[in-house]
Amino acid sequence: MTHAQLRAFHAVATAGGFTRAAARLGVTQPTLSGQVKALEESYGVVLIERRGRQARLTELGEALVALTRRIFGLTEEAEQLLAAARGLERGHLRVGADAPYHILASLSRFVQRYPKLRLSLSVGNSETLIRDLLD
Numbered sequence: 401m402t403h404a405q406l407r408a409f410h411a412v413a414t415a416g417g418f419t420r421a422a423a424r425l426g427v428t429q430p431t432l433s434g435q436v437k438a439l440e441e442s443y444g445v446v447l448i449e450r451r452g453r454q455a456r457l458t459e460l461g462e463a464l465v466a467l468t469r470r471i472f473g474l475t476e477e478a479e480q481l482l483a484a485a486r487g488l489e490r491g492h493l494r495v496g497a498d499a500p501y502h503i504l505a506s507l508s509r510f511v512q513r514y515p516k517l518r519l520s521l522s523v524g525n526s527e528t529l530i531r532d533l534l535d
Contacts, residue, residue: 401439401442401443402435402439404435405435405436405438405439405442406439406468406471407425407435407472408421408425408427408432408435408436408439409435409436409439409447409448409461409464409465409468410465410468410469410471410472411424411425411432412432412436412448412455413448413457413461413464413465413468414465414469416455417453417454417455418432418433418436418455419453436448445460446458446460446461447460447461447464448461484516488514488516488517489514489516489517490516490517491517491518492517492518492519492520493510493517493518493519493520494519494520494522495507495519495520495521495522496521496522496523496524496529496532496533497521497522497523497529498523498524498525498526498529499523500521500523503521507519507521
């Protein structure tokens with residue numbers, strides 16, 4: 401089983417047919433059909449009953465699409481997480497300073513620019529801050 405085969409099956413199952421799924425994925429319908437057929441043949445199963453232009457999931461196909469929804473849902477969540485981190489829309493910045501007046505103006509500008517990030521400020525003497533940093 402390859403990722404491409406699972407993706408092809410998932411597209412057909414969620415689009416309701418091979419033609420719509422192929423358009424959604426930007427591949428040809430024969431390519432998509434071949435990927436689904438290869439998946440079925442590699443396990444000796446039928447996932448989609450084909451009747452002319454109609455495609456209907458078998459019971460096994462229904463069970464598999466429940467799994468692929470979770471798989472591709474998690475993939476989408478991972479993409480959103482990484483995109484948010486790249487745009488500094490998510491995360492936690494920890495800052496240490498030996499006196500608050502040295503850093504407050506900078507932190508204020510940072511919070512205005514990146515309001516979705518969490519911010520923590522630790523104030524202490526240099527020795528304490530260096531020990532905390534190393535820990």
